[in-house]
Amino acid sequence: MSIVLISLAVFFILLFLGVPIVVSIGVSCIMIWLQDPSIVTTPAYTFQAMTASLDSFVLVAVPLFILSGQIMAKGGIAAKLFNFFSYFIGKFRAGLPITVIVTCLFYGAISGSGPATAAAVGAMTIPVLTGMGYSLSFAAAIVAVAGGLGVIIPPSIPMIMYGSATGASVGDLFIAGVVPGILIALCMIIYSIFYCRKNPPDMKKLEDNYKELHSKSFGNLFFKSFLALLAPVIILGGIYSGIFTPTEAATISVVYALVISLFVYRTLKITELPMIIKESLGSIAPVLIIVGVSSVFGRALALLQVTDAISGFILTTFPGKVAVLLFINLLLLFIGCVMDTTPAILIFAPILWPICEAMGMSTIHFGIIMVCNLAIGFVTPPVGINLFVTSGITGVPVMKLSKHALPFILAFAVALLVITFVPAISLCLL
Template identity: 60%
Template structure:
């Protein structure tokens, strides 16, 4: 009963438009009102907020955001897109496929869904529209493909999940590779059949491809080489055991600066102040939410919420398949109304006893959780990828969301495969 009252306070705060961090903090403080014996007074909460951020692993979050911002400003996404377009630009659905693959690769640079949409979308959307593709197809495609940014490592949600669950961040990064490729493949299949059915302006596509190929393969490859090398350096360093994910984040910042300032020369020293400001504007709210949501999770633990919710779910649903389906449904709904970071920090301690009971690997569950919440990036009312895509175009958020449904269905099909075939996530860890 008391737990229900706490959740009512939380939901009411969100409904009133109170920012998520303030809602979490206020709800955590209100818990001691409902349960006076609870050791969670204001002093404990504020002290725990500071302690929650005293984590070496969390340093990777602002560093990967900074690296992504540097590369976005340096125009890395354009070079990736041109490289893939060189090979398949004149094939059926070639350029849409190149855009999806670019999102896949750029996700291995930025670790952020909205950043991937902004960097890839600002470059590919105008080009694809100019080449005759329907904006009702192109814009939703980029918005949904941006969700790959949080599944392909390095991924900020994986770092947050690892912090909350105790799972290895490096293993989570490795586990995210095949699911990310599978989701991209499902989207590519839909894009192919859409373009096959609707048709394309072959003359424009051929002219665009010839213009790219006129530069020659080696000049184009040399121009794209440093962009393509980025995920190799970041992920190769982690998986070879040379560096930790946090150290890899440091390396990614240095590498991004060297490539953007001295090799491509697309970034100027004077631009760094704006890049740093954008990084702080993005990272500070995330870390604030991390600190408060961690405390909120501790308060729920004090109230034995994980055990009570676990008993309620396992008492109602008795098979592993049904439990996984209901968890997926809960995560999808939560992803529609809550940002990824607080959702992970709140729900991980609640679901962890359940997944341990039914024998699901915590690494596998981390992938399931992040894929579910990534779908929330493109579902109203939160759908931050929709807002980013809308800001790049004159298309409304709701219209993008409606037109994104086929791509979301492709995402959901991949999610079901990932959920019930754990080898997709765990194969590379063997």
Template identity: 55%
Template structure:
């Protein structure tokens, strides 16, 4: 059975709305059903799924999921938003920019784009709407800025990429810092343009900022300092060599429990059981997707798909720039129709031979890949961030998509810069 037939079957099953984990399992077993001599039989697939789960870096994912839920329930995003609003809230586009910065910081806590949208959006969207900002624009802003959650470290997609390619997760985290800041900066430029063009209700905004400043700087700072320390503790422990990404994920859970239970006192011990259940329910479907995607990627390797794809692309395009543009276009399309997790686990091994041929650093390519797929969070038909944001405000997904187009263009500009200026990703990597 040809690899082309496998992929046709894969997309047909997705079009029929069959769950992605089931789809991956079916297409993994089909070659052995067609050809009994094919080595990837049912037993091989099951062993591959279990072997794929036996990964120390993978343990970081459920820990970051749990940490993100604890922080969300503990109201950490509101604490972050307050301190940024205090300084820039009364400036032009100050409040939208405060939302973007909050997404940057919360992304350094959760490692997940949908989690960032849910946690930051639930706290900040009502505030911006009450201040007179357009509901659809505010919802789109949070949906797009939430994509920073998978670029700013710690990042679940970076963990998956590192696991599937053998690259250092710690170095991937470091490489994601400046690209994330660049994207955030470009989003703020558009927010400034939008507010200059459409105006703001300065009376309401100034009153809101005044109320915050009347509390005093030290009060607001002390209230937000524990939340601000979260990314410092998580990332500092990794970059200093004190902890691995997996160990840092455990530290993040302990810290989240501490500040939510004993500092902010926004959680009660009796609520923890339901939070643990929510974390398990969030991660378990992801676990099935990961295990099935790992098995499918091994089947593709046996079918020599990575070598075939590399041969086709490099024989069709000879210039490095053209090859990178083709890969970006392909990843943008994949991000529109497939969830990030299977996309990374399936495509990373496929592209490794190509990037080695054109002399692209695997760390740099990991950032390129994750930024591409982050754009997929706000592009239909999958666009998970769009649906999460829509559930928060009731704004139709199509309306959010329209408002998100200029913000997505800024994301694309950043992607081109990151792709063709490797130093943006690699300058902090030793």
């Protein structure tokens, strides 16, 4: 156990010093080998194991969904979704903030990424909200937190990672994420209504904007929005009906994004595709490297029987299922604050899942709990990548932004508790 403690200590020290996560995990693997040469985590083995861990049909979906999200972002899909929902509820005090949340909900069903959702929706909606008299900090906070819905509503890249780490069905995880994502969105909507009653926007500007939107042809607006709304229906419908696998769905999403962006909306030019692919590779490469090195670290921990030791400690220390689940939620919230989603899932899912299995919990239910917890990490410092994304868009300092995001995070946490202790919310569609 001393080997594990020293290696984990090295890992977290390097992490807090700002060393890249890949290097931190790699050094920790080598530390295990240096302390016990019988645990094969030499540099040569680490490289071979990293390569082998990426030889997975399921993981092919990750780069494809990232590429699809980039194409959709450049194609201006978020704007079409926002205008469509604004047409119906844009005249109410909380109409536009609710529209932002619903747009993030639908855009997350296209991109599969929290930061991508926050960036695409935020760049377009924040200027609109501030122009209508909503506070800049409030607008940025709502986008940052609602962007987290991008990893809960399927398709979800973290769910693919969880399925790869635990063997759970990615298709079942996708389906199980629908109702929890809607519940979280509803909790955020309730707070938005309460906030806008206390801090109303400029109702004259709101009314003018609503009239301008209605002066346009609804048929034209519906046609443009319909194809964007159809994307998640095609992806989820195909998976749910068994027509194609999640990986095949990712391929279809890329083709669909290209067709509607290039030939229907014509918001994208063929000459822009090389740059989009280059930007996508910039996001894909770090994720896949982290997957590889995390799998090596996980194997080393398994050989050292860390999973059994931690399971025994938690189950004997915390009396009852409720106490264990509360502890795991708090642990995951802390992990989400200091670690990115992908390594957090790949390292801790194999450790924590056996504990929940011992209590009779479904692997799908625990996967939803884990992803929801880590989604909160998108808006909690020091990592809080959605905070940095929206801060970059608005210029609002991250700490000020996190303060305004706190009520939304609390709403998110309330939904998380319900999801944790009411398994039917995650499993009702399976």
